[in-house]
Amino acid sequence: MSRIRIGLGIDFHQLVEGRDFWLGGVQVPHHKGALGHSDADVLLHAICDAMLGALSLGDIGVHFPDTDNTYKNIDSKILLAKCAQLIGEKGYQVVNVDSTLLLQAPKIKPYVPAMQEVIAKILHISVEDVSVKATTTEKLGFVGREEGVTAHAVVLLEHLPG
Template structure:
């Protein structure tokens, strides 16, 4: 049996008017979107950080700096694909992903199956190996006030 490792990722982006809302690689209809150098997909960014951490390869900002013009408004699915390729250079592949998105609105439950399929396709794994959960913060904190959205991800990688 090969080596297995786990990683944890976390990301936050501010909600603002005039931006599209991208979560888990899919566009959601909402009055606000996430602010960031890329498309600001917090779920994908948390997964990328978890994968990089599991492989002991620093973090998303190290590999895809927000000072890099080549990453301005980039589709985060490209960053996820590149992250999977990066961990592959150390002999790792994605085993499974377990992620949670914290947002008051929009309601994410109806979109979760599409997110799972999209993320699995990008990472080259089975949709059954991608768990996405949604929660609110019961109107508490910055997510509760709808100032932003946060995401957490735990991953297992194997060699």
């Protein structure tokens, strides 16, 4: 295997009334939340998929299937920590994360520093090595109609010496 590996993750979740809205491990106040088997944290799921994909380990559906009640309503921070453990067992660590959320509302700028802190702490990297950005789709498509949320993440992994 290469000394460095890059992975790309993408996730989508429907937005519905009556659910908490978790993004990047932070609860964001909003009248809708993401629907899913877990807490439906689209950002953490995209990061998990990027990490797993970098080492050809499948995706979060392989490791944490929605058919397994063990993961029903699970905190996605736990899933991210488990993915970090999986890549660690292969001798790799995260160097940096670059991510983008696509959502029409709410504005997440006030929550980005907390998201960066949560992700950095779980992955044992610096806050400066975690980028969280957001954009709207200019009211186009399911994101623009506030029917769903999407996240994209790119992760660079480095093989640990030894």
